[in-house]
Amino acid sequence: MILRRIVLGLAVGLASPLLLGACGSSDGTGSGGAAPVAPATATASVTSPASASAPAASAAGDGGGSVTGSSALTTGVTAEAIDGVGTVVADDRGRTLYRYDKDExxxxxxxxxxxCTKTWLPVVVGDSVRTSGVGRSLLGTVHRDGRKQLTLAGWPLYRYSGDTAARQANGQGRDAQWYAVAPSGRKAAATG
Structure with missing residues (x-):
């Protein structure tokens, strides 16, 4: 009797995340700029566009070590509301992600x-990334030094080394070229 209750409880516990994952937004994009309301968490497989290519290493040398400052692989992205900036995309540690106007x-x-990669750390990912409030169809990757850099709506994503804690956006508007990225892939609404 007790064993049956334990097994039943485990089955319900394991099935719940799968059922909640199927209850994502109806348009599948998660965009719109509004703060998410208890979004479902899902796992997205991220793949490189077939035509994506990386530019040749710069004269300063990219040497394959440019991504090492980004530490561990990012395993998830989420939409976060940040005062003065709006709703932005953050990594699994709550660090704001940015896009660079010079990227394509x-x-x-x-x-x-x-x-550049000492200040702006490329967001390196594995084969799948959990999402919450960010459209799975907008995620992808671009190859960089033998690793995969996460993209959102085609824009390669970075962390700013000047953000020392979660929910900071100190890189917003830097050099009028770096912007926190909204869940749609556009620049975050405000500059700081």
Missing amino acids: PDPSKWTCSGA
Whole structure:
């Protein structure tokens, strides 16, 4: 009797996340700029666009070590509301993600290399990323130094080294080229 209750409880516990994952937004994009209301968490498989290519290493040298400052793989992205900036995309540790105006979203190309990647850390991911409030269909990757850099609506994503804690957006508007990225892939609404 007790064993049956335990097994039944485990089955319900394991099935619940799967059922909740199927209850995502009806349009599948998660965009719109509004703060998410208890969004379902889902896992998205991220793949590189077939035509994506990376520029050659810069004269300063990209040397394959440019991504090492990004630490561990990012395993999830979520929409977060940040005062003065609006709803932005954050990584699994709550760190704001940014896009660079010099990058090209179609096809995804990154231009930040060498010393740039010491300040703007490429977001490196594995084969799948959990999402919450961010449209799975907008996620992808671009190859960078033998790793996969996460893209959103084609824009390669970065962390700012000046953000020392979760829910900071100190890189917003830097050099009039770096912007926190909204769940739609557009620039976040406000500059700071």
